[in-house]
Amino acid sequence: MNKYLFLPLAVLCIYATGPAEARPRLPRIPSNLVNTQKLIKNIKIPHILSVRPNTLPPVIQHLAHTPEIAVKETALGLQAPIRTTVLPLRETVSAFAGLAEPFTATSFVIEEEFEGKKQLWGVTAAHIARLMSAYPAVWLEDYAPFPVEFAAIGNAGMLDLALFQLPEEWPRSIPALKLAGQTPKPGEKTYSFGFFNDDFFLVPNREIKEVTPNRLITSLEIDTPNRGGACGGPILNKQGEVVGVHIGSSDSQQISFAVPAAEIRRMLQAYHNKGQRVQPLMFNGKKIGDLNVNESIARIQTVADGYTTGDFVTYHHEKDIDYNHLETLTPDSYPDKVYIYISHQMFSYTDKAEKDFFVQLTYDVASGTTTRKIISHLPY
Numbered sequence: 560m561n562k563y564l565f566l567p568l569a570v571l572c573i574y575a576t577g578p579a580e581a582r583p584r585l586p587r588i589p590s591n592l593v594n595t596q597k598l599i600k601n602i603k604i605p606h607i608l609s610v611r612p613n614t615l616p617p618v619i620q621h622l623a624h625t626p627e628i629a630v631k632e633t634a635l636g637l638q639a640p641i642r643t644t645v646l647p648l649r650e651t652v653s654a655f656a657g658l659a660e661p662f663t664a665t666s667f668v669i670e671e672e673f674e675g676k677k678q679l680w681g682v683t684a685a686h687i688a689r690l691m692s693a694y695p696a697v698w699l700e701d702y703a704p705f706p707v708e709f710a711a712i713g714n715a716g717m718l719d720l721a722l723f724q725l726p727e728e729w730p731r732s733i734p735a736l737k738l739a740g741q742t743p744k745p746g747e748k749t750y751s752f753g754f755f756n757d758d759f760f761l762v763p764n765r766e767i768k769e770v771t772p773n774r775l776i777t778s779l780e781i782d783t784p785n786r787g788g789a790c791g792g793p794i795l796n797k798q799g800e801v802v803g804v805h806i807g808s809s810d811s812q813q814i815s816f817a818v819p820a821a822e823i824r825r826m827l828q829a830y831h832n833k834g835q836r837v838q839p840l841m842f843n844g845k846k847i848g849d850l851n852v853n854e855s856i857a858r859i860q861t862v863a864d865g866y867t868t869g870d871f872v873t874y875h876h877e878k879d880i881d882y883n884h885l886e887t888l889t890p891d892s893y894p895d896k897v898y899i900y901i902s903h904q905m906f907s908y909t910d911k912a913e914k915d916f917f918v919q920l921t922y923d924v925a926s927g928t929t930t931r932k933i934i935s936h937l938p939y
Contacts, residue, residue: 643733644668645752645759645792646697648683651704665753665792666697668725669801670735671827679725679735682823683791684806685713688721689904702730709908711830716855716902717773717877719806719818720826736793738820739800742775743767749777751805753792765794768814773822774878775803779815816878826852834906840920841883842897847922847929853906856880857917857937861894868894897922900937 648666666683681697688695688709696704707723743749747767753760762781769776777794794803794817803817829836829852837849840856850856861869869889873880879888885899886892899920905913917937921930 643699644736646681646699647754647757647759648681648687648691648695648697648707648791649704650691651694651696651706663754663757663788664691664790665788665805666723667752667791667793667801668729668733668735669738669823673827673831679729680827681707681723681725682793682804683721683723684715684804684818685719685721686715686806687791688712688908689715699730699733705729711826711834711852712904712906712908713822713826713852714855714902714904716857716873717880718822718826718852718855720804720822722823722826722830736795737800738823739796739798739802742770742819742821743796743802745770747796749794749796749802751777751789751792751794753789753805755781755789756787760789765815769878771878772881772883773818775817775819776878777803777815777817778813779808780813829853829906838882840885840899842885842922843892845922845927847885847897848899848920848931850882850901851903851906854901854903854918856885856899857902858898858900859885859888860898860900861889861891862896862898863891863894893924895924897924900934 645665645667648664650662664683664687666681669680669682671678671680689712694706696706698704705725709721709723711720711722713720745767749765749767751762751765753762762779765777765779767775767777775794789805790807792805793801794805796802801820801823803819804823805815805817808815825836834851834853836852838851839846840848840850856873858873859869859871860867868891871888873888881887885897889897899922901918901920902915903918904915907913917934919932919934923929
């Protein structure tokens, strides 16, 4: 029998041992993948070069906590400093099993102080976490891959963020980025880092075009075919602080979308509160329900005199959603009933009992009552 058939089972066995824990299992250095790392095929690791920090833009000099910075010349002729705090996030099991070519996404490191203790976190996009196999890993130069488990995952339809914990043994030479205290304003210039088609790039001069309640819209002067893999990367202000997380871009325009950095704090609050951090839903000034971080509005319908008077599907319109003014999403601002269809996705991959489902929230305007029930699918 072919011995390579046992590779996926061997990897699975690594993670199957040990008792179940309420908190994520934290890998140690060297990781359990150290003996099998050399078997991973077709993984492209960026080459690290040394450059003088004073040759870089001011924002990069501000981030230069260590003297080693890697650079790559892009097709556009832009130097792209590779910060050690911004890491490639790749699948592992699929590579071993030969199921598919592993794709590269972007993640970065932040630090949180909670109850007097400091904890390092990895940040990426929720849709990346949900696309990955059960055993993704972050890749560091001179270290074996670090297996990660997503301890907090937002709903990819709106709060497109995912967090994974990093162990105390994490290399101290890898710094953490600081979250900005303020949301950037339109016209402000930002920088971003990320993997574009498996190569690391700096994108300078990303102008803030628009700020909405749940999104930052920035310029992104890179052709559409060359953008793959950048999701999950940090967008930084001129002080080198994270103002947002890149989550996607427009196919038809040279713009991109980011989740504001304040939402990272909300995800951390949810993690420390057993997955709960709700957002009130308001319709014409009336609270009609709550939305948790692992939920998003998929569709809103309004009904008057038994007829549908408004029907709004939120897909690709996330920037237009204002939870405090849901009436702006439908042409009928004063209906008899409002139906809100909510996508609920599991908050943490460490909770095996949690399921994905849809919720129908019905608001009766005349009585002011709201009912909420689980449904299996959207009414398309």
